Amino acid sequence: xxxxxxxxxxxxxxxxxxxxxxQRMCEWCGHGPVLEEDIAMSNMGLDLIxxxxxxxxxxxxxxxxxRTEDDIAYFRNEREFLNRCxxxxxxxxxxxxxxRSFLHGCLAYLQFRTLVKSKDETIAGLSEKALKEMTxxxxxxxxxxxxxxxxxxxxxEKVKEALGxxxxxxxxxxxxxxxxxxxxxxxxxCDLSLLRAEWDQMVNEVLAKAKLERxxxxxxxxxxxxxxxxxxxxxxxxxEMQYLxxxxxxxxx
Amino acid sequence: xxxxxxxxxxxxxxxxxxxxxxAGQTIEPKDWMPQKYRKQLLRMMSQHAHSxxxxxxxxxxxxxxxxxxxxxxxxxxxxxxxxxxGLYIYSGAETLGTDRAEMIDQLLTGKAKYASIFNYPxxxxxxxxxxxxxxxxxxxxxxxxxxxxxYGPYSRAMIRICKEENFHSKQGxxxxxHMMRGTKEQQEMAQDAVNRFWWPVLxxxxxxxxxxxxxxxxxxxxxxxxxxxxxxxxxxDRTVPQAEAIGIKIPDDKLKWNPxxxxxxxxxxxxxxxxxxxxxxxxxxxxRMKQRNDAHKNGAWVREAxxxxxxxxxxx
Numbered sequence: 001x002x003x004x005x006x007x008x009x010x011x012x013x014x015x016x017x018x019x020x021x022x023q024r025m026c027e028w029c030g031h032g033p034v035l036e037e038d039i040a041m042s043n044m045g046l047d048l049i050x051x052x053x054x055x056x057x058x059x060x061x062x063x064x065x066x067r068t069e070d071d072i073a074y075f076r077n078e079r080e081f082l083n084r085c086x087x088x089x090x091x092x093x094x095x096x097x098x099x100r101s102f103l104h105g106c107l108a109y110l111q112f113r114t115l116v117k118s119k120d121e122t123i124a125g126l127s128e129k130a131l132k133e134m135t136x137x138x139x140x141x142x143x144x145x146x147x148x149x150x151x152x153x154x155x156x157e158k159v160k161e162a163l164g165x166x167x168x169x170x171x172x173x174x175x176x177x178x179x180x181x182x183x184x185x186x187x188x189x190c191d192l193s194l195l196r197a198e199w200d201q202m203v204n205e206v207l208a209k210a211k212l213e214r215x216x217x218x219x220x221x222x223x224x225x226x227x228x229x230x231x232x233x234x235x236x237x238x239x240e241m242q243y244l245x246x247x248x249x250x251x252x253x
Numbered sequence: 254x255x256x257x258x259x260x261x262x263x264x265x266x267x268x269x270x271x272x273x274x275x276a277g278q279t280i281e282p283k284d285w286m287p288q289k290y291r292k293q294l295l296r297m298m299s300q301h302a303h304s305x306x307x308x309x310x311x312x313x314x315x316x317x318x319x320x321x322x323x324x325x326x327x328x329x330x331x332x333x334x335x336x337x338x339g340l341y342i343y344s345g346a347e348t349l350g351t352d353r354a355e356m357i358d359q360l361l362t363g364k365a366k367y368a369s370i371f372n373y374p375x376x377x378x379x380x381x382x383x384x385x386x387x388x389x390x391x392x393x394x395x396x397x398x399x400x401x402x403x404y405g406p407y408s409r410a411m412i413r414i415c416k417e418e419n420f421h422s423k424q425g426x427x428x429x430x431h432m433m434r435g436t437k438e439q440q441e442m443a444q445d446a447v448n449r450f451w452w453p454v455l456x457x458x459x460x461x462x463x464x465x466x467x468x469x470x471x472x473x474x475x476x477x478x479x480x481x482x483x484x485x486x487x488x489x490d491r492t493v494p495q496a497e498a499i500g501i502k503i504p505d506d507k508l509k510w511n512p513x514x515x516x517x518x519x520x521x522x523x524x525x526x527x528x529x530x531x532x533x534x535x536x537x538x539x540x541r542m543k544q545r546n547d548a549h550k551n552g553a554w555v556r557e558a559x560x561x562x563x564x565x566x567x568x569x
Contacts, residue, residue, distance in 0.1 A: 019322075026316040026325070029332055030309035031544070033552025035340050038309070042333035049326045056322070070321045094555045150565065151558025158554065244320035244378055251436050253320035253378070253428075 006182040015055035016083035022048035047133035054126040074245040085225035086169035099162040102141035109134040114190035149210025171221040279405035282348035298346035304368035305339035345406040372535030383446035385425015403475040456527040458485040
């Protein structure tokens with residue numbers, strides 16, 4: 001696989017994952033459980049939009065066809081989106097939202113922490129900024145997981161349910177293919193399999209503090225989001241997100 | 254018991270308060286203030302904070318449909334600012350002796366009001382331009398005046414908030430200018446947005462001076478420095494040339510520049526509409542109250558969990 005083709009796809013995967021999660025955070029705006037959390041979720045949404053813009057712009061440059069970040073974000077269909085399925089899962093409630101941010105955030109944090117040493121300078125630069133952001137996102141989500149897990153009976157049940165239902169999207173966070181292999185060889189990408197042990201440790205520590213039991217291995221695990229096989233939720237999200245540029249393709253906003 | 258001594262003390266306080274106001278000094282939370290001053294300020298500040306929070310809803314309505322990533326980021330940052338303003342003004346209002354939970358309860362039960370403009374729907378993307386440009390533009394005119402008001406915490410909050418509102422208004426105007434340079438459909442959306450928002454925005458300044466029950470005291474205490482009609486005129490005078498510059502038509506046949514007064518003359522405002530919206534009968538009053546109440550109700554278990562966890566930790 002050519003490095004540039006692999007690199008394009010690698011950047012779009014990261015950008016899509018950040019953007020789809022940002023879109024979910026946008027849905028909360030004005031509806032948070034308390035004003036401070038409304039502000040926090042908007043903040044995280046802004047970080048994620050920023051990450052996606054950086055990686056899309058770089059992807060567009062690598063592609064060299066004169067497309068922009070918006071062309072890539074707004075003019076692809078659900079089978080062309082390469083985000084991890086975890087982030088497209090609906091907000092459902094605050095417990096699902098924080099659990100989703102936590103499980104994704106731990107991996108994103110570890111991934112960016114490795115990518116700051118990437119041999120590709122742009123990836124390294126973008127990752128440096130994203131690393132600071134994900135450090136906070138993980139801290140914020142972890143604190144809430146613990147509060148909910150060790151809060152009231154109601155909150156414990158809710159966060160337990162969220163964990164149980166989102167767990168099937170966790171193996172997929174570590175999925176790799178020839179895109180990764182090509183870039184790992186040239187020192188650009190990070191080997192996700194090497195992050196698994198630390199991710200497990202981060203997750204286990206927080207779950208223990210939250211008095212939550214880690215779901216048993218062996219249940220169904222989804223796969224293929226990063227190559228365009230998604231859950232039913234993504235199509236709805238995209239039809240809302242993309243509608244204006246698609247309805248008025250000649251307009252510049 | 255109203256002994257002569259108490260009356261005398263009371264009069265000393267009033268004199269000191271009045272002389273501070275006339276000397277242009279601010280009143281601070283621990284200073285003595287007349288009950289009515291406290292009550293009026295609490296009413297204004299809590300209404301203002303509620304407006305910031307309810308105001309997140311009509312703009313939030315387009316956040317997931319923003320037509321570019323840049324627009325999405327800018328809109329999200331703007332709405333986040335509004336939430337921040339809400340938080341800031343609630344804190345300011347708390348210095349008057351009522352806590353945020355109580356103020357929010359008054360909003361959710363319909364006892365407290367918020368700006369009438371947020372009871373209008375946002376129906377196309379250009380509404381994000383119109384809201385930023387016109388609604389935040391009107392807010393700036395109001396708030397620049399409030400930045401000089403006599404209550405210290407409110408005045409200082411306004412100085413900071415006005416800076417952000419200026420950015421909001423500019424981003425709104427930039428959306429409009431961009432759309433007016435765009436396709437025919439975009440121009441129609443922009444004009445449609447102004448057609449719907451222009452008159453409700455003029456109503457944001459409140460009833461005409463002759464019919465503004467709270468104004469006299471507020472002006473005497475320098476809580477309010479200019480009348481509703483003065484501020485409305487100021488807004489019109491600065492906004493009409495902006496509209497002309499980008500080719501937007503203001504939906505008022507009577508709008509005309511008067512070279513003698515150096516002000517725009519404008520048509521009659523439908524204050525009956527304002528009265529209906531303020532008393533709960535606008536297009537989105539029920540929706541906005543339901544949205545706020547739902548968010549509060551759905552978040553109750555989260556807030557309870559945070560309190561329960563904090564209590565456990567405090568005991569441990």
